[in-house]
Amino acid sequence: MKTVLITGCSSGYGLATAAHFLAQGWQVIATARTPRSDLLPPSPQLRVLPLDVTDAASIDAAIAAAGPIDVLVNNAGIGLFGAFEATPMATVREVFETNTFGVMALCQAVIPAFRERGAGCIINVTSSATLAPFPLVAAYTASKTAVEGFTASLAHELRSVGVQAKLVEPGYGPGTRFTANGQERMQGLVTAPYRDFAAQIFAGMGQLTAVTQPQDVAEAVWQAAHDDSGRLHFPAGADALALAAQPRQG
Template identity: 70%
Template sequence: MKTVLITGCSSGYGLETARHFHAQGWNVIATMRKPREDVLPKSNRIWLVPLDVTKPQSIEAALKASGPIDVLVNNAGLGLFGAFEATPMATVREIFETNTFGMMAMTQAVLPQFRARNSGVVVNVTSSATLAPMPLVAAYTASKMAIEGFTASLAHELEEFNVRVKLVEPGYGPTTSFTSNGAARMEGLIPEPYAPFAQRVFAAFTQPAAVTNEADVAQGVWRAANDSTERLRFPAGADAVALAQAK
C-alpha cells in the first residue's frame, strides 16, 4: 500500500486530491497549516499533520511524523489578483515564500529518502497561467512560472535515481478558495486608474468558456503520480487542456 503526502489539504484541490487518493486505497498524509478533522473521512489510512511550508522546523516535524512516503504532492499555494504597480513587494515575497520557496523546500526535504530508496514521485501543482499568462496576476504567475522551470530541470537531475518529477497545471476554478482565502491580501490592489480595465477582466472571468473543478485536478495529480513515462506536464481541466493544445 503506497503513501502520499499532500500539502494544502484544508480546501480546494488539495482536499479533493486527498479524498481521491484515499478512495483509490492509498495511505494519505493530509497536511494543513491548521488541521481540520471535519473535512476528510474518518479512516485509519488518513493522517492529519500540521505543516507550514514556509517554516523549515514545520517541514522537518511533519516529515518526521509522517515516516516514509512514496509520492509528494506540492499543492499548497496562495492566490493573488491585483495590479502589479499597486502590489507591495512584501506581498510579492509572501506569494513566493509559499508558492515557490515552500514548494522547493518540501521537495528538498523528501529527496534524501527518495534517492536512498531509488524510487519516488514529486508532483508540483502550478497553474494554467503558465500556459497563457493573464493580466492582474503577474506576481502569482511569476511564482508558478519559476516552479515550471525548476520542475523541468529537476526531472532531468533526478532521473539518475529513478525519481520522477511531474507538473500538474490546473485551469481556472471559480469554485475554489483562490480569491476568498486571499481577500485581505488583495485589498487595495486595484487602484482607480486600473478599475475600468479590472472590471472588464473580472467580467470575463464570470463567463469562462470552460472551467476546472476540484475533481479534474485530483484526477490530474493521480495520473501524474502513477505515470511511469518521461511525460512532464499534465494540464487539468478542459480549459487548461485547450490552452496546452493551443500552445
C-alpha cells in the first residue's frame, strides 16, 4: 500500500486530492497549518498532521511523523490579487515564502529518502496563470512560475537517481478559498487607477463557464502520480486544458 503526503488539505484542491487518494486505497497523510480531522471520513489509512510550509521546524516534525512516503504533493499556497504597483514588497515576499520557498523546502526534506530508495514522486501544484498571462496577479504568477522552472530543472537531476518530479496546473477555481484566504492580504491593492479595469476582470471571471473544480485537480494529481512516461505538465480543469493546447503567450 502506497503513502501520499499532501500539503494544504484544509479546503479546496488539497482536501479533494486527499479524499481521492483515500478512496483509491492509499495511505494518506493530510497536512495543514491548522489541521482538522473532521474534514475527511474516518479511516485507519488516514493521518492528519500539522504542517506550516514556511517553518523549518514544522517541516522537520511533519516529515519525521509521516515516516516513509511514496508521493509528495505540494499543494499549499496563498493567493494575491491587486495592482503590482500597490503591492508592498513584504506581501510579495510572504507569497513567495509559501508558494515558492515552501515548495522547495518540502522537496529538499523528502529527496534524501527518495534518492536512497531510488523511487518516489514529487508533484508540485502551480496554476494556469503560468500558461497564459493574467492581469492583477503579477506577484502570484511570479511565485508559481518560479516553481515551474524549479520543477522542470529538478526533474532532470532527480531522474538520474530514480525519482520523479511533476507539475499539476489548475485553472480558475471559483469554488476554492483563493479570495477568502487572501482577503486581508489584498486589502487596498486595487487602487483608484485600476478600479475600473479590475471590475471588468471580475465581471469576465463571473461569466466563465469552463472552470476548474477541486475534483479535476485531484484526478490530475492521481494521473501524475501514476505516470511513468516522463511527462512533466498535467493541466487540470477545462480552462487549463484549453490554455495548455494553445501556443504560449506573453
